[in-house]
């Protein structure tokens with residue numbers, strides 16, 4: 001794949017990538033094992049911790065976020081006031097370009113050469129790293145997964161576990177190639193090699209960059225949750241710390257964190273808590289023995305105020321836990337995040353990517369879903385993702401992104417369903433056609449399994465039926481129908497059935 | 501379903517003017533069309549005490565989306581909500597409303613069966629009602645299905661528009677079914693059944709598909725038992 005996995009040519013076609021992934025048995029297995037275990041783990045730890053109240057807690061978390069979004073302007077103002085009072089500098093970036101420019105300006109102003117960066121989806125979204133690199137700043141990803149992705153010139157395929165699509169062997173090869181390390185597949189030793197490499201970088205780094213899991217309006221604090229403690233190194237070592245955060249990350253007060261911290265790690269990785277949870281309020285104070293002298297917070301909009309419109313607002317509740325990805329049968333089968341051709345993948349990506357980048361550029365994303373609802377059930381802030389997918393489909397129809405043939409077909413179908421006589425005729429024709437086809441084509445080879453209901457299986461259908469028979473057969477309808485049976489009982493034209 | 505309900509002493513009526521609840525239109529974004537069909541349904545079922553459907557998918561449409569389609573009009577929304585409040589999936593009606601005990605009624609169905617938990621059952625808040633119901637039928641050996649909660653990959657037009665993805669998902673389902681070794685799969689959603697049965701046939705897994713209603717009718721001796729291929 002020469003194209004960038006997350007920034008492909010538009011409009012993006014999901015099918016070739018999904019088809020490639022379907023061929024890759026190893027990839028299928030990695031993704032399945034990782035997502036299935038995390039999903040089952042989430043259910044287990046949440047049931048254990050919350051029992052019957054799990055659902056109510058998700059409702060509460062969703063309500064807190066929704067309330068914050070309903071009053072986002074005032075909470076953001078409060079956050080800015082408090083953060084600045086604590087000594088941080090707050091910037092506002094309307095789009096990706098502005099966000100990157102702010103980052104670049106800060107790096108230039110301090111003559112930064114080496115940046116240690118912890119995981120941040122927003123900077124992935126804005127494409128910050130290449131901008132800094134063009135300025136001559138070396139950027140080291142310090143999250144282990146992101147570090148490996150960076151070494152291997154790959155792109156993250158999961159918002160929480162970015163290297164879900166890779167195995168130990170590819171990591172080992174990348175370490176040999178890029179770090180000159182000895183070949184080993186032992187995870188402990190691989191981690192140690194990465195740690196050693198990073199330690200030297202931490203010591204020399206003059207710029208720390210991080211994302212934020214939450215912003216607390218009441219105190220102007222930034223909250224970081226990690227498992228490796230890498231964010232803490234990234235932000236406490238270098239003299240300058242720049243935080244990039246989407247404007248939706250704000251929560252009203254510290255006490256609300258209790259709700260989100262209970263849910264975040266359990267939903268993301270089936271842990272009770274992340275190993276490190278750090279709350280940072282402003283730069284280093286005289287009594288502190290470490291911490292950056294300067295803290296900048298870049299609040300990134302980049303399309304979010306558009307999503308803040310009423311029907312899609314709930315999407316900004318997202319705390320990027322990745323639970324919906326792990327629960328999603330489609331995400332599992334398309335080989336993970338790269339098939340979505342964008343930074344955010346899985347159900348949440350399928351909804352926000354078209355909103356960020358235009359439905360016409362991602363026509364597949366809202367459609368490639370069975371609307372099974374597993375994501376909705378997993379989401380700790382109760383975002384109704386299936387409903388959002390349906391709304392996007394409606395947008396596709398209204399903006400005529402859906403092809404005219406399909407639009408015509410649905411309109412005809414609906415018109416038929418509105419008229420009982422047409423519906424009856426259509427049912428008759430459909431049954432007749434299918435039974436005729438089953439008799440004439442397939443019965444010789446496939447119809448041996450006769451039964452009283454006269455099953456006839458079709459293995460290859462033309463036209464729109466081809467998609468169906470590509471991977472399954474179709475049973476021709478039986479000769480009798482419910483309506484015939486009902487009529488045969490002969491009780492009144494309209495309705496009544498006989499007694500027992 | 502009719503036979504079981506009548507056996508239980510209920511009067512069953514089938515309004516013949518009914519067509520479709522409009523879910524395909526709703527799911528694919530044709531909400532104007534879905535609204536027109538919903539309006540028809542509300543009219544057709546006006547005046548009937550309880551509405552029951554064997555399919556959780558149709559029940560979910562009426563219960564979860566009708567009111568939303570009429571957000572613009574208070575009177576219509578109220579009528580939609582009234583229909584939603586008296587619409588049930590068959591097993592739901594039996595277990596949660598009528599609380600029928602099939603063991604007491606002498607239901608007997610010798611054989612092994614597993615159960616497909618459709619996504620729309622989850623949608624309307626059902627969990628293990630069908631499984632508990634199966635456990636009350638004499639002679640029936642219930643075989644638990646691995647990854648019960650995972651979708652079968654049907655999703656209406658999704659199965660036709662994205663056959664590769666959908667096909668991979670249903671293949672998993674078939675593998676889990678084969679592993680149970682059960683002779684029958686209880687599956688009340690027609691869409692799922694069409695999909696899973698089709699994939700079972702393609703992959704050479706020989707198993708019968710029945711709705712809960714069929715199984716109960718057979719168990720109560722109201723319907724001749726059919727072994728395979730329905």
Ligand code: SF4
Pocket residue numbers: 317318319320321322323324325348375378379380381382383
């Ligand atoms: S949509 Fe919900 S489940 Fe998915 S990442 Fe966001 S918070 Fe987590």
